[in-house]
Amino acid sequence: MRVGVVIPAAGIGKRMGSTVSKQFLDLAGEPVLIRTLRIFDSHPAVGHIVLAVREEEQEAVESLLARHGFDPGRVLLTKGGEERQESVFQGLKRVNAEWVLVHDAVRPFVTQKNIDELLKAVQETGAAILAVPVKDTVKQVSPAGYVEKTLERSRLWAVQTPQAFSRALLLEAHAKGAQADLPATDDAMLAEALGVSVKVVRGDYANLKLTTPEDLVLAEAIWKMRRSADDQSGTRV
Structure with missing residues (x-):
């Protein structure tokens, strides 16, 4: 299975309240972005990764990747856009594989098992996403701040990444989304x-x-919990 990965990493992350872009923040001694990249770089189905970054950060990212031993022929850089949707589209154009995974730069805890199950599903359907059932009761609220209705929790799922698609399908979805000026908070919305x-x-x-x-x-x-579990089982994080 030939798989390319697109990781949009051009965001600033205003809600983090940091002067440093959130993908470069430290997590247990290494930048979040590096921990995220390692998950995909070590997966046997992944042929290459396209990282969409801000133009002014490209040189710094190249140095960061080199310091952490990533192959520049395997982790490719492209210019990101003002919005996530544009960054994914630009990265997607550089993917040379039948299948593509799109993953948030700041989700460093996806497992190899999750990726395996997602890749199995996308080969059957052409489009597949990771998600988890919503735990809390969810209310639909009016602009004035009043509850309009309570949504049926058993049918609500919180969407995650990676999301997996046929590259041809996702390219068409992004092209038509851009043409129609359709805003999307994830790639599945464009496929839908x-x-x-x-x-x-x-x-x-x-x-x-x-x-x-x-x-x-x-x-x-989460890092400490997983590190402790891996130490007990004799494996490495």
Whole structure:
């Protein structure tokens, strides 16, 4: 299976409240981005990774990748856009594979097992995403701040990444989305707009996206928990 990975990493992350872009923040001694990249760089199905970064950060990212031993022929850089959607589209154009995974730069805890299950599903359907059932009761609220209705929790899932697609399908979805000026918070929305059925693969609650300062605290706890479990089993993180 020939798989390319697109990782949009051109965001600033205003909600993190840091002067440093959140993908470069430290997690247990290494930048979050490096920990995320290692997951895919070590997966046997992944042929190459395209990293979309801000133009002014490209030189610094090249140096960072070199320091951590990444092959420049395997981890490719491209110019990111103002919005995530544009960054993914630019990265997608550089993918040379039948299948593509799109993953958030600041989700450093996705597992190899999750990726395996997602790749199996996408070969059957052409589009598949990771998600987990919502734990909390969810209310639909009016602009004025009043509850309009309570949504049926048993049918609600919180979407994660990576998301997996046929490259040809996702290219068409992004092209038509750009043409129609259709805003999308994830790539599955663009596939859905084509009428594509997207398969949901159950993910892991630990597959956290680092968005706010509180998430960094949770990330450190997840890292320590996994490190402890790996030490006990004799494997490495």
